Amino acid sequence: MTATAAQPRPEYPRPSFVRDRWLNLNGAWDFEIDQGDSGLERGLVDAPLSGTIIVPFAPESTLSGVANTDFLEAVWYRRGVQVPQAWSGQLLLLHIGAADYDTTVWVDGTECGRHRGGFTSFTIDLGPADHFVRAPRQLTIRCRDSHRGAQARGKQSRDYEGRAALYGRTTGLWQTVWLEPVPATRFERPRITPDAGSGAFHLELPVSGPAAGMRVVAELLDGTDRIDRADRLVATDFTTMVDLAVPLAHRRLWSPADPHLYDVRLQLISAGGDVVDTVSSYAGLRSVSIDGPAVLLNGERVFQRLVLDQGYYPDGLMTAPSDQALVQDIELSLAAGFNGARLHQKVFEERFLHHADRMGYLVWAEFGDWGCREPGPSSGDNQRPDASYITQWLEAVQRDYSHPSIVGWCPLNETFQDRQDRITVLDDVTRGMFLATKLADRTRPVIDASGYAHRVDQTDVYDSHLYEQDPREFADLMKPLADGAPYINEGAKWSVAYRGQPYFCSEFGGIWWSPGGVQGADSWGYGQAVRTEEEVYERFTGLVDVLLDDPLMFGYCYTQLTDVFQEQNGIYFFDRSAKLDVARIRRIQQRRAAIERG
Known part of the structure; x- marks a missing residue:
């Protein structure tokens, strides 16, 4: 690998598909x-x-x-x-x-x-x-x-x-x-699908360039132990399928409690026996499944205490100033009692996902499309989606498919329909993004659009966003799922009906707290700003309790990890310094064993 200490961001940028020379x-x-x-x-x-x-x-x-x-x-x-x-x-x-x-x-x-x-x-x-x-x-x-x-x-x-x-x-x-x-004949990015039930990994190994008579050699390693090896002729369609088994003695399921990773080594061998290309990757053995209203990880309920992560930095904007800054954001989230995040309105760089993989951090991956809508006659058309949304989203899914930390896909966020009397371009794009994601990945749940705009009746997960700040009003609106249809805000006007899918409140909170005092355009948050830090904990407790007390809720996502510019509703300040008593925030989320279902 080639980089110098003086360079910004010198680390290798593609850790799931590594070649030595760059x-x-x-x-x-x-x-x-x-x-x-x-x-x-x-x-x-x-x-x-x-x-x-x-x-x-x-x-x-x-x-x-x-x-x-x-x-x-x-x-x-x-x-x-x-x-x-x-x-x-x-x-x-x-x-x-x-x-x-x-x-x-x-x-x-x-x-x-x-x-x-x-x-x-x-x-x-x-x-x-x-x-x-x-x-x-x-x-x-x-x-x-x-x-x-x-x-x-x-x-x-x-x-x-x-x-x-x-x-x-x-x-x-x-x-x-x-x-x-x-080389002229080489591996393209592999797709690695874990099969936790049988204890194996299914590898799809595309090869580009002339490959007549060539072989693929794939090795699976657990630490220094080689635990399986496969040797296959390159398939005539240039995508070679390989299975690598994990022996019982080495079988460890990837989870937040044990984010175990296996190394994968791949070689492309010529007909004459020469090594043409060598790449390395890694994999986590885990499953994500749905059982009625539950989202299961490795067949068990793991309550998803997610935080909304915007991925912005004061000095780098959407670019982390260092690789350690990516690690720090996960560490800060875990310290506050969250076990994952919605990576919100941005396709995060692959090194963040690498750190999530190795740190056992659950991730819902998104596309950056906020404001996407089907406008009415006077709204203009500058927010109307087009086919490029599907193309760009599939590029993200293709790149990130093999990361075990990703437990769900969210192509769209808070889309809006001014017209409900016809099929729109937004309907076509929403359905196209959902169906394309399902075709690209049969192993994870997909939300058609997060928030209050469910337009695809086959959506795997139903969710809502609710920023009501009064815990009593929040409880009245976010009534227990057992009582009937879930809360969906004004999206009920144009959303398809709930049909018993797993449900969670995927945005709530956003408690507006600025210790220096709220000052006009320099400070913004949801609802009425709190006056003291103690009020933050009281409101946070009340809102979180409503969701923890619903046995059919599989998780939640709190807004948000850090302040971002004028939006001052984070657990931490924008510079990642301490804003609240993080240990207290953690205790509020974890103080009852009942919230850790399963």
Whole structure:
């Protein structure tokens, strides 16, 4: 692996699909803001750029060295790239963790590839690595990110400044950029499906390039012990299926109590016996299933005490300043008594999921689409979804399928129907995202749309968002499931009927507390702000008790882990420093054994 201590975010960015050789391109790049999106016409593909930026931080962030929070219609990046002599004879792949929103890549003025979508990882084939060995070549990247058009934005504000639960914008490169040499015939990302019942892993191993006569060798390791090995000819359809069994003596189910991981090693062997490609991965043996109103982990009820995690940082915005910052967020959540999170309105970087895997942290993965709606005649159409939502979401599911920490998928969040008298574009996209997710993954539950907009009657999970702050009113609205249909807010106007699925309140709380006092636009939260810290604990206790006392509720998700800019309703301050008595918050959630069902 290649990175330097001086680089920001030097760690390997793809821990579930590892090759030894790579080159981290984070650091200083030439940079220019293209406010009128006219750079292509003005020759910025090969003309000098006027400034510099620190990648992988967005230009709106302070860590980028730019800190420009205006509307940035387009931005340009350039740097010279030269690779080691040892990479000769390989193909060169450019990997971009995420870039917002519409990205084009050129090498020495020749276009190499494009990608649309601000949250998902993508790869551009730059051709033979030999071209980059002999002399540096100029790599140019343009990212276009209009604030006016229809696109998935998550929590990014369309206004100049953030307000309420919307924050500032992220433009351009905001996750690690790196190079990888690969052979002409190579593994693509494996899909690893755990089978806890039989104690095995089912591997789907796609291979690209000519593979006649080649074999795949797969090994499963538990620590230093090799516990199974398979040797298969590469399938004629170039996706080889391999099963690896876990002997009883080594069988440990992945769970929050024991997040055990097995190592997986893969080799591609030529017909002549040479090793063509080698990659490593890992896997957790666990199952997620539904039994009536219960969501089961390894066949047992595990009450999901989730927290809403926005994944924002004061200095990096959507980009964590360090790998340790990702670990810290999970540690802070666990310390407060939560056992997982909704990764809210953002496709989190893969290293967060890696840490969740190894720390036993339950995750509901989402797409960043808040504000997605079917507008009425006077609402305009700049929030209407299109087919790109399905494409981008499937890129996220494909990347993250093998992470054991993910226990559910949430394609959409709080969608809104102004018209209930016809099938809409939003209906088509909602159904398309749900069905595509179910086809891509039969092993996890899928919510059609979190909140108050259930439009797909086959949705695996039904949920609601309720920010009522009075615990008595909250209890009246969030009546026990045994009493009849669940609470669904105004979404009852357009949602399909509840049919007994597992149900949870997936957003509640958001208790507005600012120790320095609530001050206009600088502070926002849900409902009436509390006056003292003691009131926070009283309100938190009352709200949590309502949900813990319902035996049919499989979990909840409290808003939220940290304050975020003006939204001051976190368990912690935005800088992750102590805001509340975390031990007390933990005791409130865990003080009765009855809440740990099963």
